[in-house]
Amino acid sequence: MHDLTVLTTICAFLFTIGFIFWRPHVNEAIPATVGACVVLLSGSVSLSDLWSISETIGGAAITIIATIVMAIVLESFGFFYWAAELLIRKARGSGIRLFWLTNLFCFLMTLFVNNDGSILITTPILLMLLRNMGLKNHQKIPYLISGALVATASSAPIGVSNIVNLIALKIVHMSLYMQSAMMFVPASLGLLLMAGLLYLTFSRVLPKKLPAFGQFGFIPGGHPLMDPYQGENRGAFMRNVLLFVFTVRVSLFAASYFGFPVPLMAVIGSAVLLVWRWFYLKVPPVDVLKKTPWYILLFAFSMYVIIYGLNNLGLTDYLVRVLEPIVAAGLLNASVLMGILLSLLSNLFNNHPALMVGTLTLTHMDLDPLTLKLSYLSSVIGSDMGSLLLPIGTLATLMWMHIVRKGGVAVSWKQYIKVTIAVIPVTVIFTLVMLYLWVAWLF
Numbered sequence: 001m002h003d004l005t006v007l008t009t010i011c012a013f014l015f016t017i018g019f020i021f022w023r024p025h026v027n028e029a030i031p032a033t034v035g036a037c038v039v040l041l042s043g044s045v046s047l048s049d050l051w052s053i054s055e056t057i058g059g060a061a062i063t064i065i066a067t068i069v070m071a072i073v074l075e076s077f078g079f080f081y082w083a084a085e086l087l088i089r090k091a092r093g094s095g096i097r098l099f100w101l102t103n104l105f106c107f108l109m110t111l112f113v114n115n116d117g118s119i120l121i122t123t124p125i126l127l128m129l130l131r132n133m134g135l136k137n138h139q140k141i142p143y144l145i146s147g148a149l150v151a152t153a154s155s156a157p158i159g160v161s162n163i164v165n166l167i168a169l170k171i172v173h174m175s176l177y178m179q180s181a182m183m184f185v186p187a188s189l190g191l192l193l194m195a196g197l198l199y200l201t202f203s204r205v206l207p208k209k210l211p212a213f214g215q216f217g218f219i220p221g222g223h224p225l226m227d228p229y230q231g232e233n234r235g236a237f238m239r240n241v242l243l244f245v246f247t248v249r250v251s252l253f254a255a256s257y258f259g260f261p262v263p264l265m266a267v268i269g270s271a272v273l274l275v276w277r278w279f280y281l282k283v284p285p286v287d288v289l290k291k292t293p294w295y296i297l298l299f300a301f302s303m304y305v306i307i308y309g310l311n312n313l314g315l316t317d318y319l320v321r322v323l324e325p326i327v328a329a330g331l332l333n334a335s336v337l338m339g340i341l342l343s344l345l346s347n348l349f350n351n352h353p354a355l356m357v358g359t360l361t362l363t364h365m366d367l368d369p370l371t372l373k374l375s376y377l378s379s380v381i382g383s384d385m386g387s388l389l390l391p392i393g394t395l396a397t398l399m400w401m402h403i404v405r406k407g408g409v410a411v412s413w414k415q416y417i418k419v420t421i422a423v424i425p426v427t428v429i430f431t432l433v434m435l436y437l438w439v440a441w442l443f
Helices: 003-022 029-042 047-076 079-091 095-112 115-132 137-153 163-171 176-202 234-258 262-281 286-291 295-312 315-327 331-349 351-363 369-384 395-406 413-442
Strands: none
Touching: 003 029, 003 295, 003 395, 029 295, 047 079, 047 115, 047 163, 047 234, 047 262, 047 286, 047 295, 079 095, 079 115, 079 234, 095 115, 095 137, 095 176, 095 234, 115 137, 115 395, 137 176, 137 395, 137 413, 163 176, 163 295, 163 351, 163 369, 176 234, 176 369, 176 413, 234 262, 295 315, 295 351, 315 331, 315 351, 331 351, 331 369, 331 413, 351 369, 369 413
16 A cells, blocks of 8 residues: 555544544544544545445444433433432442442443443432532542443443444454353453452542432432332332343343344344333333434444554554464463453553454454454453553543543542552453453363
């Protein structure tokens, strides 16, 4: 390729990543789309490549959008505010108990929705609860930082909780069922270790006794939180909704196991929930068109166009020459090397492009099927967990920093990194070793 094509593609990539870091409050689809258009015009990606890209990300995008639609419906039911009230009741005035409950809440929201959606849902609710309890700024930080780290890292156990994980699954031709069978146990153990380390880090700051909780149902601006379902059997209704959502999530793995299209199963589940809402609340599905963040599709497509351009320039060929001898030396080498590499790349360039580059590199290596799958899963650990070392490592933490700042809580980079430097490296290494041991035992 011409030198101008190479230079233009690299500059487009650096512009996109730099703009997202510089202006995290701006919709990330905007710089990504501009970068993708520049790459397309440069000639490093052809029009025929666009069809291959669409096939790669199509199913993942549909699955994630269907999941987000379910979150919108749950919000209409008042589910999240019911869950927040439940947190307060179960905490029974204990700040330590609230710490563990909020982490569990963030974990479940990521499993039921996705990592970005979990941040958007849980962070405002936590800000509201902590404000209404009258906690000081330094007392709020343990709940907010730990919640963000757990919510983001919780996309590692199952691929369906992160769009870039789903895209990568398609690239390596790995089923959702197989990904979960190999990944759920080691990633969950890693999450437990992370939560334990976070508790040890914050144990001196956590309030032992919570102040009396103020009037629930008001956000910092004083506007009432709407809860459309106020029937006598509200708790039973919410539990039924949660059970249905859980069933839908399980059905995705069953669909993957039996060869049924996962995106179609996700769409069916979302459609049933929409009809349920229409019947109970008389709310037609039209509002979903406005509330669904369609820009996620544009962002994922645009980022993949940019990475595809770098791939066509020979980036993955270079990485293959450097990494293949080490990765092929053994399963433990493959697990640790790819996990650490993706952690570093994610913190430098954000985890979305990092995982795409890493996955494309793996597909160009002459690896046996088991080593390829293990290497991919260790890349996911680096992308979903290792990326949390810096606030710029993931879009979720970038959004979290913006939401928290807007909510009146000052969290500096120094405060954030002081926590992550003690928690994330240990968690990543432990999880990578657990992945190796688990896969070696399975196979």
